[in-house]
Amino acid sequence: xxxxxxxxxxxxxxxxxxxxxxxxxxxxxxxxxxxxxxxxxxxxxxxxxxxxxxxxxxxxxxxxxxxxxxxxxxxxxxxxxxxxxxxxxxxxxxxxxxxxxxxxxxxxxxxxxxxxxxxxxxxxxxxxxxxxxxxxxxxxxxxxxxxxxxxxxxxxxxxxxxxxxxxxxxxxxxxxxxxxxxxxxxxxxxxxxxxxxxxxxxxxxxxxxxxxxxxxxxxxxxxxxxxxxxxxxxxxxxxxxxxxxxxxxxxxxxxxxxxxxxxxxxxxxxxxxxxxxxxxxxxxxxxxxxxxxxxxxxxxxxxxxxxxxxxxxxxxxxxxxxxxxxxxxxxxxxxxxxxxxxxxxxxxxxxxxxxxxxxxxxxxxxxxxxxxxxxxxxxxxxxxxxxxxxxxxxxxxxxxxxxxxxxxxxxxxxxxxxxxxxxxxxxxxxxxxxxxxxxxxxxxxxxxxxxxxxxxxxxxxxxxxxxxxxxxxxxxxxxxxxxxxxxxxxxxxxxxxxxxxxxxxxxxxxxxxxxxxxxxxxxxxxxxxxxxxxxxxxxx
Numbered sequence: 084x085x086x087x088x089x090x091x092x093x094x095x096x097x098x099x100x101x102x103x104x105x106x107x108x109x110x111x112x113x114x115x116x117x118x119x120x121x122x123x124x125x126x127x128x129x130x131x132x133x134x135x136x137x138x139x140x141x142x143x144x145x146x147x148x149x150x151x152x153x154x155x156x157x158x159x160x161x162x163x164x165x166x167x168x169x170x171x172x173x174x175x176x177x178x179x180x181x182x183x184x185x186x187x188x189x190x191x192x193x194x195x196x197x198x199x200x201x202x203x204x205x206x207x208x209x210x211x212x213x214x215x216x217x218x219x220x221x222x223x224x225x226x227x228x229x230x231x232x233x234x235x236x237x238x239x240x241x242x243x244x245x246x247x248x249x250x251x252x253x254x255x256x257x258x259x260x261x262x263x264x265x266x267x268x269x270x271x272x273x274x275x276x277x278x279x280x281x282x283x284x285x286x287x288x289x290x291x292x293x294x295x296x297x298x299x300x301x302x303x304x305x306x307x308x309x310x311x312x313x314x315x316x317x318x319x320x321x322x323x324x325x326x327x328x329x330x331x332x333x334x335x336x337x338x339x340x341x342x343x344x345x346x347x348x349x350x351x352x353x354x355x356x357x358x359x360x361x362x363x364x365x366x367x368x369x370x371x372x373x374x375x376x377x378x379x380x381x382x383x384x385x386x387x388x389x390x391x392x393x394x395x396x397x398x399x400x401x402x403x404x405x406x407x408x409x410x411x412x413x414x415x416x417x418x419x420x421x422x423x424x425x426x427x428x429x430x431x432x433x434x435x436x437x438x439x440x441x442x443x444x445x446x447x448x449x450x451x452x453x454x455x456x457x458x459x460x461x462x463x464x465x466x467x468x469x470x471x472x473x474x475x476x477x478x479x480x481x482x483x484x485x486x487x488x489x490x491x492x493x494x495x496x497x498x499x500x501x502x503x504x505x506x507x508x509x510x511x512x513x514x515x516x517x518x519x520x521x522x523x524x525x526x527x528x529x530x531x532x533x534x535x536x537x538x539x540x541x542x543x544x545x546x547x548x549x550x551x552x553x554x555x556x557x558x559x560x561x562x563x564x565x566x567x568x569x570x571x572x573x574x575x576x577x578x579x580x581x582x583x584x585x586x587x588x589x590x591x592x593x594x595x596x597x598x599x600x601x602x603x604x605x606x607x608x609x610x611x612x613x614x615x616x617x618x619x620x621x622x623x
Contacts, residue, residue: 124222124304142225149214149231153318154478156210156235160242160325163203167249170196178257190263197264197278198413200250201358204243204281208358211239215354227315230305234322236354237297241322241329243357244294247285248332277358284357293353294333298326300349379403380493380594380601389590390472390486393497395424395432396507397589398540399473400568402494404594413558414569415615419537420475420489421514422497426462428472433508442505443512450515457483457518474514476539481517493594493601496609498575498586500544506551510543517542537568553585569613576610 140148170177173196179185185193214236220229254260264278285291301322309319393399400416423429426447433439433446443449451458461471461483469485477484500507517539546552555574557564571586578584591604 145228152210152235159203159206163246166199167246171253174253177253177260179259182259193260193263205358207239207242208356211236211354212356226308227311230308233305238322238325240354241294241325245329245332294329297349379491381495381592385592385601386486386490392590393422395428396510397422397497397499398571400496400571401492404493414567415612415617416568416572419540419568420473421540421543422473423511424472425470436504439505439508443508446508454515457515476522476536478522480521496591497589499589500553501585501587502551514543537566541566573613576613
């Protein structure tokens with residue numbers, strides 16, 4: 084190649100390069116003019132976040148899961164506010180100076196205050212930890228998902244901080260209540276010193292400084308990306324409200340130079356877990372609440388075998404190990420439902436029974452006539468074509484579901500009330516009355532307009548004038564009297580072998596996490612779950 088040809092080639096290459104650079108510069112200018120904040124966002128374009136199940140999800144899955152966690156965050160926030168209001172109402176008891184002057188019920192009440200506060204705190208802590216790698220969601224490709232992830236972890240921290248400051252204001256320099264708060268609770272599986280850990284976190288400057296830092300960060304970079312739909316706009320408003328509450332309680336003591344330190348604060352340890360209660364077992368499980376919905380230990384074949392032994396009126400208890408629905412009601416079992424069988428089962432069991440006929444006539448016709456909407460829903464099938472056989476109260480309200488869907492869990496047990504057929508028919512009739520009512524996230528058994536899972540079963544079997552029905556002991560949950568699902572199993576355990584026992588054992592499928600399967604258990608192994616740790620899911 085001669086010098087002239089070389090010179091022309093170089094010139095042509097330089098000219099092309101200059102054109103490319105000019106086009107790129109013009110494009111960058113207009114991108115900056117259109118959205119200078121996005122172009123300068125410190126975490127764009129999405130450095131990989133913390134390793135784990137969350138960031139391996141597709142954008143569609145992350146959208147679905149994060150939207151569900153927004154709803155879970157709201158429920159935890161409402162429960163925490165109720166628990167804090169109950170604590171503030173009991174301030175006189177909590178500041179008692181001498182433990183020797185307390186009655187047994189006073190000591191139980193003090194311990195109950197912390198237990199009721201800790202439950203929603205644990206739910207918030209799970210959410211905070213799960214979305215602490217918010218910066219792993221590509222800000223440029225998915226700005227709304229990035230903003231929602233930050234909102235979840237930041238709002239959870241603000242709610243924790245605000246609750247801690249409210250509780251500190253109640254306690255002042257009290258000595259007795261904090262000592263009792265720190266006691267271990269073997270039944271729930273909680274270790275000692277949970278309150279001390281919580282109070283220590285509230286004194287850490289890096290945790291508290293994340294509140295004002297995160298507020299500025301959210302308003303400058305992220306809030307505008309949550310304006311695309313009503314649900315995200317509502318969530319953005321809640322994040323701002325919870326942030327203001329925490330900032331107002333903190334006062335000026337935690338102020339930071341947001342422009343200078345926010346990135347370091349929010350990408351560091353600000354959102355680490357405060358309550359490391361649940362034990363990690365196998366990596367295949369993934370993170371709480373982002374476990375694939377089909378991940379369960381009980382198999383379809385096991386459900387089919389169990390189904391053969393169930394009879395209308397049986398009470399089923401269920402547990403899914405790694406779901407936030409486990410937070411709310413105390414005890415190992417978080418969910419209870421009522422097996423009603425198929426329409427053919429109801430006809431076979433009740434329609435020809437003389438005593439039931441005397442009370443209801445033809446029972447299946449009675450249900451269809453008295454509860455037409457519920458009966459029509461009962462005749463339907465689930466999304467997979469399985470017939471409805473269970474009525475239960477879930478987050479969507481009181482509805483019918485199939486055994487294949489409802490019992491697809493990690494542990495499933497069934498017990499049978501020792502009642503005459505007309506009394507069991509009456510319970511099913513009562514349960515149908517509640518069809519369509521909303522779920523009661525406040526766990527208030529004193530109202531009927533909303534119901535929680537075990538409340539549906541309790542009210543179905545509520546004793547009537549002649550004395551028939553179930554008498555399952557109530558416990559106090561967030562200052563209210565309730566019957567958590569575990570109390571059905573506790574009643575079975577306490578009354579085993581007694582001639583006047585209320586419940587008989589039907590079936591038990593016991594999850595084995597290490598083996599990734601469930602095994603058929605016995606009445607004794609089911610009875611033992613009444614005192615099993617709620618949080619420690621590791622099998623021997």
